[in-house]
Amino acid sequence: MDKIWLIAQREYLTRVRKKSFIIMSLIGPLLTVALFAVPILIASLSDKDKTVAVADAGNLFSQQLPEAKEDLRFVRVSPELAKAKQEFKAGKYEALVYIPKLDLANPTGFQVFSRKGLSVTLERDINRVINQEVENQRLAQSGIARATLDRLKADVDLQTVSLSEDGERSSSTGVSTGIAYLCGFLIYMFIFIYGVQIMRGVMEEKTSRIVEVVISTVKPFQLMMGKVLGIAGVGLTQLTLWVVLSIGINSAIAGSISPEKIMQSRVDRTTAMVRTDTPAEKAAKKETNVAAKMVTALHNANLNVPLLVGCFLFYFLGGYLFYGSLFGAIGSAVDNDTDTQQFMLPVTMPLILTFVVSQAILTTNPNGTVAVWMSMIPFTSPIAMMMRLPFGGVPMWQLGVSMVLLVAGFVATTWLAGRIYRVGILMYGKKVTYGELSKWMFYKG
Template sequence: MDKLLLIFQREYLTRVRKKSFLIMSLVGPLLTVALFAVPVMIAKMSDSGKVVAISDAGGLFQTLPEDNDGLRFTRVSADLPTAKAEFNKTKYDALLHVPKLDLVNPNGFQVFSRKGLGMSLENDMRRAVEDAVENQRLRQAGIDRATLDNMKVKVELQTISLSDEGERSSSTGVSTGVAYACGFLIYIFIFMYGIQIMRGVMEEKTSRIVEVVISSVKPFQLMMGKVLGIAAVGFTQLLIWVLLSLGIATAMAGSMSPEKMVQDRVERVNSASVTGTRPAKQSQEESNKIVKALRQADLNVPLLVGCFLFYFLGGYLFYGALFGAIGAAVDNETDTQQFMLPVTMPLVLTFVVSQAVLTTNPNGPVAFWMSMFPFTSPIAMMMRLPFGGVPTWQLALSMLLLIGGFVFAIWVAARIYRVGILMYGKKITYGELSKWLFYKG
């Protein structure tokens, strides 16, 4: 045990003292926020300040479409040659020409631009034309647009989970977000630190340091100390990320809280409704929906946190042992590809399937079996739990199978590790690995 602790301490301290660890631990949360925020900001900046000129020869637009997200419409001459000349003298982004048209079969619309149109701008113009045609048809049919809008009904569904503990309100949107966050964290950390184990074993093997080390400790102790030491590094970095994320969220809570964002949106919408560009009642209802969705979720936080820690550690130890065995079996990273594919494919498959199956049917047969199989259960079960409805016996069975899978993976990895750690210059095959499992000694 003393030797195991010594190896654990060496692996842990060696990595946490590196500048790369400190930089990623401090900058990681900011990079994560930037990963999602920067594309949105760039998209908004690129779409802002757009001006579309409308040449309405058919009299389609009785009133110009309202300004929306930085997009503004202006009217130019109905004569197309005159409109083109006016367009060339200005900095308008596009010229929309509306010909004299038949409302039964409207066609012949043209869009002129100096550069290629973006998908967002083209969709906005198409939507504006469709709304204008619809308004004209309603007017010809003698139907008042306001009356038609009042007849439309939007029904809100309150989702309630029934379980042995009783009734619990839930929110599908919030549950999906939590599920993706948990699954993504486990996925990333298993890859990051599993590969560190593999490379660490390969470095010691190629530098022949291991020949000196195993004269004092058993190969199994060396592997376990390395796996557990790097696991502690992962937990340390995760804890730092959580604390920094909470600090950032607290600092931004005053100006970026959901309630504040919704209130700002309501104020902007109400100011727009004064000018007649949008009904205040409809906007208020949409804003209320956002607030309700944020407050509706009633997640079992202690259960989620406890299970996340278990599956985070269990998944890492399971895959860490396999990555360590791969590192012991090969001499360079080129040879690792043939062995990494069968190990990493279940992780990738789980994350891909989660988008189509696990979050849409979290209690279906596919989700059940994937949450039982040790190769996929760390991610699959954590993506099921936020939705609720997972029976206690399924959760317990999944945990037992993961523990059993880890024990079996450790046994397999130790058998491979004890032989491969001292083998050099030989091309290893799957048949050769299977023989190592049953060598005596």
């Protein structure tokens, strides 16, 4: 164990002292935030007030044009198409909508003109307001007012409650799904990134012949275990830094754009007079309500946080140790990156399969037969079980059996990888096949 500890310590310190590790640990959370924030920022900067000209030859909007909403407004131009096109070219309009004389039973012949190309969002907005006005006129012909129809519509706020042996517990399917995907993705990413590091590290030592000197003082199995444990420590360190920095960044952002501050800033800007909100204020209030609903959903999810955190750390490490030894065995069996492809696919296929199945089965039926079996098999359990736990209802015996099998799988794969490692680490210039690997497992000595 002393030799394994020394190797793990050397692997750990060598990697955490690299500038690339320090830089990625610091900017990793910022890159994650930027991944979601930059597209929104670009979209907000690119959005500008759009004015759409309406040539209403069919008198569809005879009473009034659609109300201006957020950054979109409509203006009336000549109903004659030729004159309307001239006005469109002379003005600064985003698009020209031509409404022909139409039959409400079969409204056809609508046209939209633009200078370069119509955006999907603008086309959807124009299509929505035209469809709504056609519906309004059809309702009027039928003697039904739009207000009456709107009153008949319902928007029920459904509260989900989990019934278990521990009693009733409120839940949120959306929050559970988000946490399930987050946990599964982190484990998936960690296994791939640091598993490949083990493989490349073994390959570098093998091709540079450094390993020939090292194994004169330690056994190949001890060398492999030291690498696996040392790089595991590197991954945990980086994950901890990401979590701490992400919490700090999230707290700073939440403190500046919290729903309460948004509402307070709007109250400060309003006058004492009672007046109708502008479209921009309505949109802002709607966004605030959405944010408030998200906060409420997180609060009402009533997740078992200690259980989730403990299980995440277990499957996080267990999945890495299970696959890390296999990646080490692959690195010892080959001499270059090209040769790793034939062995990488069988090892990584269960992980990829779990992610493919997760969207169709694991998150839609987390307690179904497929989900239960995938959460038991060590090849798929690190991701599958963590995608089941946020939904609740996982019996403790299933969780216990899954953990025991994962530990047993780690011991088995470590032994198997050690048998391959002790032979492959000194094998040079030979194309290895699966048949050759099977022979290495049973070599004596």
